[in-house]
Amino acid sequence: MADVNILELFQKAALEVDNRKLSGLTKETVISSLGMDSVAVMELVSYFEEKLSVRIPDEELGRVRTLGDLRDCVARHLPPGTQVTA
């Protein structure tokens, strides 16, 4: 996989999984401020894992607050050579 833009992918995921149109996302956006329930948020995580072929360890989820945190977390587990931007 080439470059991955987390903000774009998150927007796409929210639409597909939760039928939610998001705009104005930045890497400072706090995920919990988007008003999605906890089940939908975990479905989004699953969407990321599937699309990027990564596995985010359960115990790292608690520290993912912002989209920037999500980018860092995903980047840690992607195969070398793939760029993650936000």
Add this chain to the structure above:
Amino acid sequence: MNPPPAPIGLVESLDSARDVHDRGFTFLGGAADGTDLVYSFAGLRQEAIKRAHHLRALGLTKGDRVAMVIPDGQEFIPTFLGALWAGLVPVPLYPPLALGKLDAFMEALTGILIASTPRVLVVGAKVKPLLWSVVGKVATLESIVDSSELGKPAPGADERPCPLEPGDLAFLQYTSGSTSAPKGVMVTHGSLAANCDTIAKLAVRTNASDVGVSWLPLYHDMGLIGHVLTPIIARVTSVFIPTLSFIKNATLWLETIHKYKGTLSFAPNFAYALVTKRARADQLARWDLSRMRIFGCGAEPINPGTMRAFADKFAQCGLKPEAITPCYGMAEATLAMSFVGLDQPLKTDAIDEASYHGEQTARPAAQGKAQLDVVSCGKVLPFHELSIQDDTGRRLAERVVGEICFKGPSVAAGYWQNPEATRAAGMGPEGNGWLRTGDLGYLAEGEIYISGRLKDILIVNGRNYYPQRIEWAVEEVAGVRKGSAVVFSRPGKSSEEVVVCAETRDPDREALRAAIVAKVNEDLQLAVADVRLVPPGVLPKTSSGKLQRRKTREQYLADKLGKEGVRTMGDMGQRLLVAKHLAFSLMGRARHSARGIVRRFLS
């Protein structure tokens, strides 16, 4: 009815599984290499003995509390059983696996640890680094132990379980989201045996070919008692899906039932809605759900529409409509109170809406009149009683709405170190044996119908939350008038939804709304479905100035919030409530139209 035959205790039952090698528990992906891990019941017994040995070696003795934060079932279950074997009192707690919620989790965890006074906290290896910081905050805590340490070989371990009496405490069940005053239900070995035994023999009627499938969290009563402890007593082979795997991909639940030829599975309403939405055509074409005897539905209000949609969608997989089994229970009753009969499809009672709200009676609706559909949760468990009572404890007649009360050997001993709450719920030595559930409902032809709640607790995705706690969070947001936040639930598509009402003078309503949504989500891991901001003086208060949560909810659901006149301040003004408002309340019209909205929403 004659008294029940003395049921066999859980530990005694586990002890007698010494030679049961052909049945047991399977943990999906539970082995170190990611394959399934299987324990026969004999193997589970051995594993419990080993862990009991290591726990005793820590100096723990009968009655000591052992808190547990263990995400993986294959570690949680043997550790829990080992603690019971040693006569210890496990306190199962939920793990920190929600996205971005570590701070809120730590606060809630600390509150429960301080209240339950454990000497040891047993944790899963992966979450251990996250939990170190609680040690200094909980005075009774001597050590944090990695659960895998307890799984190490223990040659020469004492095989005998600690002698136990029915009145001995088995474990503490913390069910609510309140951090300031968490309430731990005291499940005794006697109440546990009574409930598990009755569920297995007389409600579920387990047999040798049953296979249970569960993704439910193990710190929750339905997951722990319904899908772990009852199957041990009844020797029901069971398959466990990690909760997070289900949440990430709900179809794994039915995939597992298909693959392992499942016959029994319990879940809250929201899970049925989620899996109905997520199942794909290719899965529907492939799955065989024809062996399922019971798809139990409990732990939160049951939406008949959700359950019908589930039954319809999976009929093509061979799902029998009578497999849908509503049930009713709560931690204070250990777990179950009532079950729908096994051969009975989903049954709803169409009652007359006007007399329900006007006279608090549940009359069958006449043709063409506005009606409410209420789901039957079946008959009370054998050897137990359900009654409907008014607030003075007087029993009410059939089809009269009042507080549901429950009596029998399954009732828990009370709340841990909280005599006031124990007394208020009718439990403990001072009670008259009737547990006051806080739920509203009625009895008709021996079946129980739950129609509402006296308590203001919100149940979202199967978890309980106290509204006060959410209101405090809202009031911390700049711009919200202090003491003016009211939080309640409204029926949602798959679970209840959270509504916040608050008074403000802030002209930037949009920004304030966003701030409230963010704050509640941060602090309580809850999504807010609607924020209604009104000018000061609008939310209904009692004459003593207390906000009226139920009345606010009624006005909100009837779309009358802020439209019934402004509450004038001052002693005289509070008594002189706006006439229109009073008239609506007295006639019950606000409630009437509220129900209309709810019904349309659900249909």
